[in-house]
Amino acid sequence: MSRTLTLHIPDEVYRPLRQRARAEGRTMEEVATDCLAASVIPEDNDPLLKLAGVLSFAVTDVANRHDDYVTDHLIKELHEAER
Numbered sequence: 001m002s003r004t005l006t007l008h009i010p011d012e013v014y015r016p017l018r019q020r021a022r023a024e025g026r027t028m029e030e031v032a033t034d035c036l037a038a039s040v041i042p043e044d045n046d047p048l049l050k051l052a053g054v055l056s057f058a059v060t061d062v063a064n065r066h067d068d069y070v071t072d073h074l075i076k077e078l079h080e081a082e083r
Contacts, residue, residue, distance in 0.1 A: 017032060
């Protein structure tokens, strides 16, 4: 079952929502529904959360800098592939 919900959102939310929908080839409603669903699903239903704290590493800022680490790794792989 689904329900209809009418929202009035500011331009600073509307514009990026529209851009994301276009980029993904989806409707704004689909993207907005996914965003809302992600924000209301309790974290304890996330199966990956059960792994939190299981492993320990010297790097302690992965949560804040994960994009940097992924980028660094991809750049390293590209340089190695060029050799």
